[in-house]
Amino acid sequence: MDAMAPTEPTLRERKKLRTRQALIDTALRRFTGQGFDGTTLDELCADVEVSKRTFFRYFTTKEDVAMAPTQDLWAAFLADLETREPNGSPLLGLLQDALLAALDRMSAEGWADRVLRSRRLAADTPSMNAHGLDFCDRTTRTAIKILEERFGFDPHDLRPRLALDVVVAAFHCALEGWTFQSGPAGRDGLAIRLREAFCAVPGIITMTVPQPVTRSPRQEFPGTPRTDD
Amino acid sequence: MDAMAPTEPTLRERKKLRTRQALIDTALRRFTGQGFDGTTLDELCADVEVSKRTFFRYFTTKEDVAMAPTQDLWAAFLADLETREPNGSPLLGLLQDALLAALDRMSAEGWADRVLRSRRLAADTPSMNAHGLDFCDRTTRTAIKILEERFGFDPHDLRPRLALDVVVAAFHCALEGWTFQSGPAGRDGLAIRLREAFCAVPGIITMTVPQPVTRSPRQEFPGTPRTDD
DNA sequence: GAACTTATGCCACCGAGTGGCATATTACCA
DNA sequence: TGGTAATATGCCACTCGGTGGCATAAGTTC
Numbered sequence: 001m002d003a004m005a006p007t008e009p010t011l012r013e014r015k016k017l018r019t020r021q022a023l024i025d026t027a028l029r030r031f032t033g034q035g036f037d038g039t040t041l042d043e044l045c046a047d048v049e050v051s052k053r054t055f056f057r058y059f060t061t062k063e064d065v066a067m068a069p070t071q072d073l074w075a076a077f078l079a080d081l082e083t084r085e086p087n088g089s090p091l092l093g094l095l096q097d098a099l100l101a102a103l104d105r106m107s108a109e110g111w112a113d114r115v116l117r118s119r120r121l122a123a124d125t126p127s128m129n130a131h132g133l134d135f136c137d138r139t140t141r142t143a144i145k146i147l148e149e150r151f152g153f154d155p156h157d158l159r160p161r162l163a164l165d166v167v168v169a170a171f172h173c174a175l176e177g178w179t180f181q182s183g184p185a186g187r188d189g190l191a192i193r194l195r196e197a198f199c200a201v202p203g204i205i206t207m208t209v210p211q212p213v214t215r216s217p218r219q220e221f222p223g224t225p226r227t228d229d
Numbered sequence: 230m231d232a233m234a235p236t237e238p239t240l241r242e243r244k245k246l247r248t249r250q251a252l253i254d255t256a257l258r259r260f261t262g263q264g265f266d267g268t269t270l271d272e273l274c275a276d277v278e279v280s281k282r283t284f285f286r287y288f289t290t291k292e293d294v295a296m297a298p299t300q301d302l303w304a305a306f307l308a309d310l311e312t313r314e315p316n317g318s319p320l321l322g323l324l325q326d327a328l329l330a331a332l333d334r335m336s337a338e339g340w341a342d343r344v345l346r347s348r349r350l351a352a353d354t355p356s357m358n359a360h361g362l363d364f365c366d367r368t369t370r371t372a373i374k375i376l377e378e379r380f381g382f383d384p385h386d387l388r389p390r391l392a393l394d395v396v397v398a399a400f401h402c403a404l405e406g407w408t409f410q411s412g413p414a415g416r417d418g419l420a421i422r423l424r425e426a427f428c429a430v431p432g433i434i435t436m437t438v439p440q441p442v443t444r445s446p447r448q449e450f451p452g453t454p455r456t457d458d
Numbered sequence: 459g460a461a462c463t464t465a466t467g468c469c470a471c472c473g474a475g476t477g478g479c480a481t482a483t484t485a486c487c488a
Numbered sequence: 489t490g491g492t493a494a495t496a497t498g499c500c501a502c503t504c505g506g507t508g509g510c511a512t513a514a515g516t517t518c
Contacts, residue, residue: 012484012496040473051498056475086438094438126363133366134359151439158402158425159432162395166433169394173387196387202434203388204395209315209323210380241465241515269504280467285506 020058022048027065028117036066036125063131066121069114070132074139076102081146091147091160095167096198103191112187119179140164166204170197249287251277256294257346265295265354292360295350298343299361303368305331310375320376320389324396325427332420341416348408365401369393395433399426 009017026047030039041062045052059065080098106112122128143164147153153160174193177183184192238246255276259268270291274281288294309327335341351357372393376382382389403422406412413421 010485015484016496041475042473052475053499054497057496060475062474088437090434091436091438092434129366130359130363133362134355137358137362153439158399158429159436161402162398162426162429163433163436165398165401166391166395169391169398170387172394173390177385177387197391200387200391204392205319205321205431205434207320207388207392208317209320210382239516244515245465270506271504281506282468282508283466286465289506291505 019048019050019054023050023055023058023065024068024114028114028121031066031121032117036062036121036128061131063125063128066118066128067132067135069111069118071135072108072111073102073106073115074135076105078139078142078146080105081143082150086151092163092166092201095164096170099167099171100191100194103187103194106187112185112190115175115190116179116185119175123179136168140168166201167198170194170201173197173200248277248279248283252279252284252287252294253297253343257343257350260295260350261346265291265350265357290360292357295347295357296361296364298340298347300364301337301340302331302335302344303364305334307368307371307375309334310372311379315380321392321395321430324393325399328396328400329420329423332416332423335416341414341419344404344419345408345414348404352408365397369397395430396427399423399430402426402429 023044027039027044030044030047041052041055045055055065059068077099080101081095084094084098084101086094122132140161144161147160147164148155171194174190174197177197178185178190178193183189252273256268256273259273259276270281270284274284284294288297306328309330310324313323313327313330315323351361369390373390376389376393377384400423403419403426406426407414407419407422412418
């Protein structure tokens, strides 16, 4: 009766999925409310009615639970890279398309909102930011392996690695703008930002320094829209 | 009596410098020998004959002590950025020159060797790698502020940020090659690698995917020089 | 050499993360 | 349906990174 139906996650697996999601949601809520450091795992676990030991069977670290949404995106990116067909196109374009496609696949309810909370947290929680960057770094290395495997790039050629790093950098730019500045919200808003960031990439090479402006050290812009700390 | 003489670090300051350096050296030695996680701070402190409490007055985290050498380089980079004169040159070139100049200033005895140990450690210690990346990230943000302050870049223009990220990415490429592959050792060897990485940057935009190679999924290269896990 | 400043040591404490083992829950099969 | 294997969870004790508070020692200044 269930031989070929894809709708058969066993009861056990459904429960696991539910506790996992409960941990993520509760964590993001408490972290946002009381701060990351201000929340102990004991509190969180008591809230979800799960032992601390169990928490660490779902997530490797306290930071990990808050970064699940972003990790989903990168997983989709890697999956896309495995199959995407290059038609003699520039590598950079291929990578950009792959990331946009991955983003397009993030259709889970409330995904964008979770990413938003997660990023805002990371912004003022050093250890979260650090772990996020480390995850990106590992993902990048995996992606390079996929590229070398599929297309036979020379491991000593630095260009694929650099191209990938540029795409990641553009993503971070987009993410930061989307997280902290006004503009279209939701996943599609992020996609717009991402496209804009990609457009800025060629300017990396050509951009020149405006002019040798020599100003007094402490002078500030009259109407700078953001405060710097 | 000491108004203008630069040669007057008080006894106290000399002692502090010595304990700091002792902690760094001993840490790198023990970490390399027994592994990062295999070394407790109690051991390290007992070795240097310093209380654990004192350790944390010198370094913020256990990871921090092992990353001091790299941090010196980035500090020099920021200092250079503060004063370097742009002559209508491309921003990218300015940043590259600044980093090369900073590297050139790393003349402390054994600096290159400490960086080498540090990087090798970071390669198989996730938390060290994470903290290193986080430090780079913070440095990048500081650098951006300096650039905006000095040259009046528009904070919404993504190109400066991307250019900076490319330079950092190139540095990481160079560092990794220098750390794990054969080639000229020492600071100058790293400088050579760095120049090579910079040369590869324009290729980011133009590089194309070799050809639509379609191979059976599990096939491998006959004589691939490295094993993939 | 006294008085002040500052670095250090010591101690108790919190919280993240782990290993081991008993128990409860689910899956599988006769 | 009942019994057994597989696995998820809870509980407990423990290690270790990191912090706050306070007393003491060392260096500095007059």
